[in-house]
Amino acid sequence: MKRTALIKNLMREIWQSIGRFLAILAIVALGVGLFAGLKVTKEAMVRTGDAYFRDNGQHDFRLISTLGLYDEDVEAFKELSYVRDVEGAYSLDVLVEREDASIVVAKMHSLSDRINKVELLSGRMPEKSNECLADSRWYEESQIGETIKITDSNSEDTLDMLKDTEYEIVGICRSSLYVNFERGSTTLGSGRISGFMYVLPETFDCDYYTEVYAITDMSDETIYTDAYKDGIDVEEGEFKAFLAERASLKYTELKTDAQEEIDDAKVKLNDAKDEIAENEQKIADAEHDILEGESKISDGYSKLEDSRDELEAMKAFMPPAMYEASVKELDDAEAELKDKEKEIEDAKADIAEAQVKIDDAKKEVAEHEEELKDAEEKLADLDEPDTYVLTRTANIGYACFENDSAIVEGIGNVFPVFFFLVAALVCMTTMNRMVEEKRTEVGTMKALGYSEAAIMGKYLIYSGSAAIIGCVGGFLLGSWMFPKIIWNVYGIMYSMPDIVYVYDAVLATISVAVSVLCSMGATYYTLNKEFKSNAADLIRPKAPTNGKRVFLEKIGFIWKRLKFTSKVSVRNVFRYRKRFWMMVLGVGGCYGLLITGFGIKDSIADVCDCQFKIIQKYDITVSFDDGVALDDREEFEREVREHGEFAYAETKTVDVNANGVVKSATLVVFDKSGAGGAIGDYINFMDAKERPIPVPGKGEAIVTEKMAKALDVEIGDKVLLRDPDLNEIEATVSGVMKNYVYNWVYIAPETFAEQRGVEPDYNTAFVKTDADVYSFGAEIGNLDYVSAVTISDEMSSRIDNMMESLNDIVWVVIFCAAALAFIVIYNLTNINITERLREIATLKVLGFYSGETAMYVFREILVLTGFGIFAGLFMGYGLHRYVMYNVNVEAVTFDTKILPMSYVYGVVLTFLFAFIVDFVLYFKLERIKMAESLKSVE
DSSP states (O other): OHHHHHHHHHHHHHHHTHHHHHHHHHHHHHHHHHHHHHHHHHHHHHHHHHHHHHHTTOOSEEEEETTOBOHHHHHHHHTSTTEEEEEEEOEEEEEEEOTTSOEEEEEEEEOOSSSSOEEEEEEOOOOSTTEEEEETTTOOGGGTTOEEEEOTTSOHHHHHTBSOSEEEEEEEEEETTOOSSOOOBOSSTTSBOOEEEEEOGGGBOOSSBSEEEEEEGGGGSOTTSHHHHHHHHHHHHHHHHHHHHHHHHHHHHHHHHHHHHHHHHHHHHHHHHHHHHHHHHHHHHHHHHHHHHHHHHHHHHHHHHHHHHHHHHHGGGSOHHHHHHHHHHHHHHHHHHHHHHHHHHHHHHHHHHHHHHHHHHHHHHHHHHHHHHHHHHHHHHOOOOOEEEEEGGGSHHHHHHHHHHHHHHHHHHHHHHHHHHHHHHHHHHHHHHHHHHTHHHHHHHHHTTOOHHHHHHHHHHHHHHHHHHHHHHHHHHHHHHHHHHHHHHHTTTOOOOOOOOOOOHHHHHHHHHHHHHHHHHHHHHHHHHHTTSOHHHHHSOOOOOOOOOOGGGGOHHHHTTSOHHHHHHHHHHHHOHHHHHHHHHHHHHHHHHHHHHHHHHHHHHTHHHIIIIIIBOOSEEEEEOTTOOGGGOHHHHHHHHHHEEEEEEEEEEEEEEETTEEEEEEEEEEOOSSSSOOGGGTBOOBOTTOOBOOOOOTTEEEEEHHHHHHHTOOTTOEEEEEOTTOOEEEEEEEEEEOOOBSOEEEEOHHHHHHHHSSOOOOOEEEEEESSOHHHHHHHHHTSTTEEEEEEHHHHHHHHHHHHHHHHHHHHHHHHHHHHHHHHHHHHHHHHHHHTTHHHHHHHHHTTOOHHHHHHHHHHHHHHHHHHHHHHHHHHHHHHHHHHHHHOOBTTBOOOOOOOHHHHHHHHHHHHHHHHHHHHHHHHHHHTOOHHHHHTSOO
16 A cells, blocks of 8 residues: 555656656756767767778788789788788879869779779779779769870870770779778879779789789778787788788899890890801902902903904914804803803892891891890899888778777767766756755655655655666667767768667666666665654754855945845855755856867867968969979969969978878978069968968978977977988978968978989979969969869868868757756756745745746846856866867867857857746746645645
């Protein structure tokens, strides 16, 4: 019977205080939901990426040798115990012309069957060597059938590697090598790759692979985990040693083969020379024989004439028959001489013909000697090969995905924890105040014979049910909803399938445990303390807290001018310390969360404007073909000067080394020849406090702020700059400049010339113009020697897209913080009204109007809200800086700040919630029954 009555009493309690019950449930649900949702988002992102990379056969290693890699190398890699699959591949950076006549840089890849597979989104796979798949972020389905042309401005080596120069787009695809919008950098054109294309392997006219991809045993491990990274580090060392060995063998083989060919060629060349010399001797001997023969023939003719003369003189004395016989004999001798003459003429013709052949052979020998000389020089110039073992982290999309998941983790490790603590605190104080409010009822039940366990059970069920329902619902909904929302935000940047749902049992256990501990623990602690009093003491209300003078009373000219109700409100604010601290901490925590969210938004909002309008003050970046001298750019300079101005520079990607740390950056060697403008008019060199920095002189460099922090360098420290060709420049840091996008290093031309031994190749021009940047950029791009044109506004838009993703996440956080603030203020205000029913009823009996009664109660709430906001200023400031410290994007530097208006927005929202709550609860004040409330103790 008692149990049934207790259950009815519990259900009646829930129904009569449904607002408080739902408030507890909502606070727990919101706190746990955001906590769990943001905590599991990184894992959900990583699992999604891991499944995507695994399904598409993402490589673990990319192997490169400057001598190329061959089928025998692929077979050798397969024999390694930790290697599961190996596949040779071709790739090439090419300048291409699209059908809209724009010239950009594309990355050509060979299609693979097993490793780094592509996902066909529309169209079909290539079937011919002149067909290709195009990047889904570069081309749309409607553009299938268009042609991509390899331009003649590509190097001969590049053109020789391809069988075709025009490729028909037969399909649109996405690749696991390019999971985000970044397509990588290159030494061609503007230095940025616009898109990729996939072709059949036979499209490449090449007897070696440009790279080899390998999948190892570590592919079983989840990406980005310590287990994966540690295993890859071990395998990387082994791969480096093995690849170096293979490259050395190939180097020896190539050198040996080349030497053998040279030796064989020398032997053949010497044999040819000997043969020519022998034939020349034969010709000389033949010419000598001809001379002797001609002399003999001449003598023969002389003797023949003499014989004919003698015969004519003897004709009269000779018998006719004898005369005829002598004439015939002389005629035969003459005929014989003529035959010998013919033989000599034929020999001369043979000699002339042989001489022509000898002359031709000599020319060939000379050519072969020149070729042999070139071959010997090439052999002498054949350097030891360079080898590169690149892991997945060298892939921009893979690295950025880790970076972005780390951003979510950074927010998730701090913001939701604080959020959850605020919710738990409010939940805990709510139950504490509820039990104290029900002190009389507890005493009555105890007097009626209910056991302490039964009474405890009622309130534990009340608090526990609200906490568990809110926790379970919030956890399940938050674990699904928040990752989904954040993934949809990042969908702008990444080309991956839908995010997977992650259920974290440990996190769920922690959430339930903390929620139950805070709600039921507070209930248990308060009831246990109350049970120490007997029933009679519990039935009677506690004596009111003694009033104390407040500091404001000592300021007479203010205190005397306050109304009675205002004085009472001031005293009540400081009289009830528990109520005071509950409101201050609850509201302060929520306000701190609000301005943290607004502060994150402020810190990322103006990144692009600051970078592309304040730091980099130019509108267009123009890239020139290699080898175009300044003197050959008259047409470019004339075009630009009609609409603006320009400055020349050499730009290239370099690795910046200092203190054992390496960072990638863009090196800018600015021109001081006077051909263009001064670099200071195009780049705003200023430090973090926006003080001007002098342009670097000889041996000096200006580095950007974020890179300087990563390298741990300051003014006066040295940095080593290494370009892709391994050329090095050492410079002293003369300034650390404020910068927001990418890493940059600026040096003077004399620094470059002194250490490199050559003058800078000014392959870039920074252009400022008052014309339309897009049409003007197109005009410049049509110049023969201009390889690429980059519009600063387009680059700004790219970064803005990335920032927009983070901005959307921040809005989700701000919305949740605002919702928590509203619920907390409602809950705390509702508690204040509920526990002061007798006081409010007394005011009504004394004749206070409804408005006066409401102001008497709500004035204290608003004052306490103000104190909470003041406390929240410090909480929010510290929390914001900590969150921004944990939010780290490699390519972008955030300006950690909270704008004054963000503080104002937080104040306005907090007070707005307070006013809305006051308006809603005004009607509760109206429903308070005076007689019933005053007799509640009886």
